[in-house]
Amino acid sequence: MSKSINIPAAEQVSLFRRMTLIRKAEERLARDFKAGELPGSVHLYIGQEAVAVGICAHLTDNDYITSTHRGHGHYIAKGGDPFAMFAEVRGRSSGICGGMGGSMHVADMSKGIIGANGIVGGGIGLAAGAALAAQLDGEGAVAVAFFGDGASAQGVVSEALNISALWKLPLILLCENNGYSEFSPTGSVISGGIADRGAAYGVPSIAVDGNDIAAMWQASQVAVDRARSGEGPTLIEARTYRFHGHVEGESGFLKTQYRTDEEVNERREADPIKRFAADLLARQVLEAAQIEEIEREIDAAIDEAADRALGEPWPQISSLDSLEVR
Ligand SMILES: Cc1ncc(C[n+]2csc(CCOP(=O)(O)OP(=O)(O)O)c2C)c(N)n1
Numbered sequence: 463m464s465k466s467i468n469i470p471a472a473e474q475v476s477l478f479r480r481m482t483l484i485r486k487a488e489e490r491l492a493r494d495f496k497a498g499e500l501p502g503s504v505h506l507y508i509g510q511e512a513v514a515v516g517i518c519a520h521l522t523d524n525d526y527i528t529s530t531h532r533g534h535g536h537y538i539a540k541g542g543d544p545f546a547m548f549a550e551v552r553g554r555s556s557g558i559c560g561g562m563g564g565s566m567h568v569a570d571m572s573k574g575i576i577g578a579n580g581i582v583g584g585g586i587g588l589a590a591g592a593a594l595a596a597q598l599d600g601e602g603a604v605a606v607a608f609f610g611d612g613a614s615a616q617g618v619v620s621e622a623l624n625i626s627a628l629w630k631l632p633l634i635l636l637c638e639n640n641g642y643s644e645f646s647p648t649g650s651v652i653s654g655g656i657a658d659r660g661a662a663y664g665v666p667s668i669a670v671d672g673n674d675i676a677a678m679w680q681a682s683q684v685a686v687d688r689a690r691s692g693e694g695p696t697l698i699e700a701r702t703y704r705f706h707g708h709v710e711g712e713s714g715f716l717k718t719q720y721r722t723d724e725e726v727n728e729r730r731e732a733d734p735i736k737r738f739a740a741d742l743l744a745r746q747v748l749e750a751a752q753i754e755e756i757e758r759e760i761d762a763a764i765d766e767a768a769d770r771a772l773g774e775p776w777p778q779i780s781s782l783d784s785l786e787v788r
């Protein structure tokens with residue numbers, strides 16, 4: 463954790479709460495998947511919470527994000543309603559997309575969450591377009607494209623770097639390098655450093671410890687300020703790790719292990735939430751009892767939302783013609 467943190471104490475607590483909300487929501491989905499209760503599988507964000515929370519803390523509902531197949535954390539970090547997400551994942555009519563999209567399509571236009579995306583790299587062009595729209599609107603909104611290390615090899619990353627630098631678009635390209643693209647280690651599919659690529663386009667770029675909420679918050683503040691003030695794009699490579707598999711249930715179809723248990727356990731030592739909790743305690747921002755209370759409260763809220771989603775009706779076939787996206 464960064465030695466000095468110039469984030470107001472109330473904001474630190476709110477970051478901790480938001481990270482915990484994502485973690486508990488994802489843990490609930492992991493349990494529901496294991497119990498065979500979900501209609502499909504899910505790609506969980508557990509371990510990467512500091513990335514989405516660190517940047518979304520600087521965004522309002524007027525700003526845009528585009529997301530990935532691993533999108534629940536981005537959605538909640540940007541203020542998406544967990545109940546509407548659970549209902550969506552379970553295919554219910556009160557889901558955020560009417561139960562028609564599922565886990566990989568959580569979106570809420572009213573909050574600038576303009577879509578998760580099952581197409582790797584699919585959100586990057588959308589975010590560049592949103593950044594252009596924001597520039598034309600002239601009201602200071604920005605767009606953030608979340609994408610993975612695997613997606614960083616897609617051609618659209620070069621296109622977005624190029625045009626956003628040329629037109630000074632208010633775009634933040636946020637690569638979450640979690641060490642793997644499905645079952646391939648990053649080094650086996652990505653040549654060179656991801657953060658090094660921005661320089662070729664004149665885009666300021668930074669590699670950040672994505673498990674350090676203070677570092678993420680600070681780097682994000684610089685990038686968002688740059689974008690808002692018309693100075694153009696920034697590329698952030700957030701180095702992080704996913705604690706769960708690429709997709710829940712993968713051990714059922716994978717014939718070999720692609721990473722060792724030792725590696726996962728070692729990386730769990732740098733759990734962004736545990737680190738932040740220890741840091742909040744050490745700096746006396748929160749006491750142990752307060753942290754436990756926050757966890758209990760969020761556990762209860764998540765269980766209430768997930769249980770309520772389970773009781774929601776299925777969509778009607780007729781709603782296919784009249785589906786309204788919020
Ligand atoms: C265009 C496209 N190619 C391939 C896939 C299959 N696929 C799904 S997720 C994934 C890996 C993505 O890795 P990364 O971008 O690092 O994201 P992470 O899963 O690590 O969050 C691949 C190859 C896809 N969905 N879309």
Ligand SMILES: [Mg+2]
Pocket residue numbers: 610611612638639640641642643644
């Ligand atoms: Mg990855």
